[in-house]
Each structure stands twice: as C-alpha cells, then as structure tokens.
Amino acid sequence: MKEIYQYLFGPVPSRRLGRSLGIDLTPFKRCSFDCVFCQLGCTTHLATDRKEFVPFDDVCSEFDRWLTTDGTADYITFAGSGEPTLYSRLGELVDFIKARTDIPVIILSNGTLLQHPEVQQETARADIVKVSLSAWNDESFKTINRPAPDLSFGELLSGERDFRAMFSGQLWVEVFLMEGINAELRHVQQLAEIVAKIQPDKIHLNTAVRPPAEAIAKPVAREKLEGFCRYFTPTAEVIASFDPVQPDRGNEVEGEELVSLLQRHPSTATQLADLFGVETTAIHTALAPFLRKEALHTDIRDGEVYYK
C-alpha cells in the first residue's frame, strides 16, 4: 500500500511537469491573497506574517522516507494549501532537499513577499519560481486578488521585478484570466505590458476550469485564451487543463491518495480517472467511504460534480 504523507502529496501527473511531488507547508487555507479564482476556496487566514507552520523536522523526515521508498519525480513543487513563502524556513527546506536529490525544485508563489530581501534570497534557492500576476493596477488588484491590507499592487510589482534581477533560475509568470473581469483585449494588453517588465522566461495563461472561490470567476474559452498568447513577450502558452492527461496505471487507485490530491485540487471523477489512468468506477469506489464519513464534499459547477 502506498504511504500517505501529511506534508507531501503526489507525485501528481502533469502535462508540463511530468510527475510532480508536492510539498505543502501552510495550514488550510493561509494566504496573503484571497483570489476570487482560487480553487481552494476562500482564504480563512489572510495574513503576511511568516511562521514555521508545520514542524521543519517532520517535513524533512517525510521527505527522506519518500526518497528511500519511492524517490522518483520529475519535479518537487512547493504548493498546496496556501502561499509557500509564508513558511519561515522555506530556504532551509529547499537547501535540505537539494542536498539530497538532483530533482529540480519549483516554488509556486503569488509573489507578494518578494518585496522582502530575505524572502528573495530564500526563494532564489529553487530552480524554477512561478509567480502570478492577474491585475494591472490597485483597483483590479483589490477586485481580483483581495490582498491582505498591508499589500499594494506597486510593491507586488516591484518585488517581482527585483526578484527577477537577482534570480538566475527560470522565472515563470502565470496570468489568470476570467470572463467579465480581466479578459477583454484592453486588460490583456495592459497585463502584457506589465508582465514584460518582469522579464520572465515563460508566461502561462490560465482560467477557471476548476470551481473557483467565487462564482463571478468565469472561464475564458480556450480559443480566446490562445488568441491572447501573442500579446505577451515571450509568447505565452495556455496551461488551463481543458484536456485530460492520460497515463496508464491499470485500475488501481488508493482513496487516501485521491483525498490528499482533492484537498489541494478539487476535481471531477472523470478528471481524476483521466489523471490516474483508471475507470471512473474505480474513482467512485475509492471515494465512497470518504464521502460517507464526510471527509470529502461535493460542489456542482456547470452541471458537473467536483469533489473537494
């Protein structure tokens, strides 16, 4: 039986990153943003203070156990139940991992703490850092990201630009577009102009294909997103998962493994079946006990049932 960890999840198959092992360092759901599009739901602890939310030594020992019992992934990704740079020992943890494996480390961040030199230094120990930018001024920042009160759009932008200047690894920017909010051409052109100043190596366009925190976050059609790519420098790519990944894994799937993933990525049974390469009946069977004991819940969106 596959071991289920408290702070590690996956490795999750992904079209761009192959098999990615997730590391989750924040309690659900602590973030410096409360984005209307967040697939984790509304932020319950909106804050910018950094802490050792989960015991550093416990995360390290889970990682060592994973290395000796599995140890195969294409990437190790800091992401999960909130903003990873809020973890006060992030830099130490990246060093710990890089001393043990050559698997590249990615940090997925909203970029808000990169205005602080010590957070820049810690984050820069990763091989790839992906930051988000979906607003173009203070007003859109407050509407879309609903930041902690001590944050401003100007500081977010200057933090991301300063980080680019000192970081020699790959910097990616994700722009999240929503119909009726920031998906008109004039918005995209403003976003493209701002993102270009950050000088990222890659730009990803995403949209609300999974249930968002707020119903106002509507998805943008794939063709429209693809049409926006050329406005960005370098040319953006669409990463929204309109199509499923289809690895072949027989018909075996562990309920605990699914729940661990669903806590961070709400999904339909069909999406899970495609992701894990099994029949949807295997997903329903594996999830049923967790639904009965209310460890899982459902959310209906556009006529589809999402588990979370």
Ligand code: SF4
């Ligand atoms: S999308 Fe990311 S940055 Fe925004 S609230 Fe959710 S976890 Fe925080």
